[in-house]
Amino acid sequence: MGRKRTKSGKIRLAEVAELAGVSPITASRFFRNPEALSVAKRTRVESAAKELGYVPNLAARALASQRTEVIGVLIPSLTNNVFSDVLRGIYDAYEGSRYSIQLSNTRYSILQEERLLRLFLAQKPAGLIVTGIDQTTESRAMLEAADCPIVQIMEIGPNPVDMMIGFSHYDAARAAIAHLFAQGHRRIGFVGARMDPRVQRRLDGYVSAMKDASLFEQRLVVTTATPTSVTLGGALFTDLLAREPGIDAVFCANDDLALGVLFECRRREIAIPEQIAIVGFNDLEFMASAVPTLTSVRTNRYEMGKTAATMLIEAIDGRRPEQPVLDLGFKVIERQSSSSRHQDSRPAASGGSAQNKMVALPSGHD
Amino acid sequence: MGRKRTKSGKIRLAEVAELAGVSPITASRFFRNPEALSVAKRTRVESAAKELGYVPNLAARALASQRTEVIGVLIPSLTNNVFSDVLRGIYDAYEGSRYSIQLSNTRYSILQEERLLRLFLAQKPAGLIVTGIDQTTESRAMLEAADCPIVQIMEIGPNPVDMMIGFSHYDAARAAIAHLFAQGHRRIGFVGARMDPRVQRRLDGYVSAMKDASLFEQRLVVTTATPTSVTLGGALFTDLLAREPGIDAVFCANDDLALGVLFECRRREIAIPEQIAIVGFNDLEFMASAVPTLTSVRTNRYEMGKTAATMLIEAIDGRRPEQPVLDLGFKVIERQSSSSRHQDSRPAASGGSAQNKMVALPSGHD
DNA sequence: GTCTGTGCTGGTAGCGCTGTCAACGATCCT
């Protein structure tokens, strides 16, 4: 269909402008701010672009305009289910927007994060999503000096760089322990892996709740820096039992560990919840399906990603949210594994300063 | 430390060149082809760049050189464990290379894939990784016309666009059924969700194996287009039982479904493997940890991602692999859920035209 | 002494787009 081409075979804005009978700059404006054109020229440029199959050269645009339409996303892990839910939310929110996402994996290293941050900021991103609140001082300084909106996700804390969305892992852990107390449990163990800052804060919440009840003992806590897995859950639980055979409940820092504990109990023929109660964290999809069904602390990961991305776009477009720090809360979902009445899923304690509306979480996998 | 800055506050290549006492073009060469410089200038430029904290402007580089250092990656899902393992491999391989990854999610839609492909190709990526072999004709044409290396991942098929890495889902399913036959099972059900092309080929493998043994019946097959989940595994298995109470084994198209079947059997007090055997697909980490441990078909997902990325970089740098199509094979990992001897994990049948070396799979989550 | 080849370096000219500013006609106000 008679395409006009340059030597490189690419259709440039100039070709579109020529076909539409306007100047290149007018054609350019069509893509950035169509309202500024008269209706006649707008339709002319539009059809010319479509006819030629014009696709803008992002590099040229970025160079000329001194800004990119790239959102940088820094997360500590690609495989952790928790982050894949968040990511899905982020990608869903950007769907159809003009921004593209540049994802990088810090591998739970704040030094790595600092390096990536330097790299990102040099490309003048339109916005940035970073995980957590534990940056290096250097990273923190770079973030504060950055001239783009920034959202910190996964947890909330006292000094937001800019915007922040998450929940209190400390409070969530305390709520889980409070639930176990309410079910009559006293010797509650803690099982944790990876021990990133957020898991550490869950541990802190556990410790404080136990201390408040004068029930804390160091030997009730089993943790490792090893990446989490179901198998590891079984192994850590085995350690815990060896140290303290008299436990009557286990609070697991995440659901994979909880599933591992469940299987280990099956192996040892320990009755759940009669002999030992189990509470997980995150409420992954399988928790409701296990036998017995497993109590967990539900966190709004998909919503967190989606809202973070939406807030960021709004802020980039100049509409800063009235509320820069958003607490998405959590909810203890009581199931058979911790129910003294051995009945099925019933909401229990919940937290978060927000209204804590529970959105339907999309199923864990697709 | 007396930094020289332009009005934008950025350090440009020109500043580096000036400090090093060379021309800008020489400084430029340092970053692309350091060997072309004399040792004296090389060290001068290097220290100047470091002193000024120079970070190249990628947009300018892309515009001037007419190529980007971006690798496009098209996958159908962000949350499916399978793809997160592949992604981790890809990201690991790019670690430290000068390429960056642009990830897009096709959501299992080949139309969406076509749209994204058009977008990607317009930016002249350095290379492309696409999932599977079922592109639209238009996509296929674009891929073939693209002037960059391309790797198709997840499965292997007859007409590679360029390079290809994966394994035969058809053969893998046949091997799983052969294993069940060997254990004495005859009435084997199939449970599948999502039914993307690869799951479809697993179903085809199941059907052909069953037909070969004259054991195929349509009512043994229960599938849905719904995204997979553990809960769904239980539900589909319930359907299967209702249709055909006499089954003695279930082949699940993935491990989540298998876990759901396991839990459903627990709920119904069906003994595994005595009454019904279970075989999953992918060998996710938890399969070895379940009670009973679950048989699965191991696939080398992490290695697939890593190798795909490595091959792509090699090809970009002009070193095309001697073997453009790589079959990574699979391996039926026999565990308690399908063992008539009720013993623990023992390798059984394996496939793939490659030497089928089993690399240690990194644990499923981190 | 000239010629050719090699290794290194620099000048020039863009890559495709957008920021800025100026110009134009049409409309509105005094």
Add this chain to the structure above:
DNA sequence: AGGATCGTTGACAGCGCTACCAGCACAGAC
């Protein structure tokens, strides 16, 4: 009527980098 304002359009310059080609010094060949 004159001036101000608005909406719309275009000319020009330049973003930071690299492709291309030319030039230089030096070594070896004739």
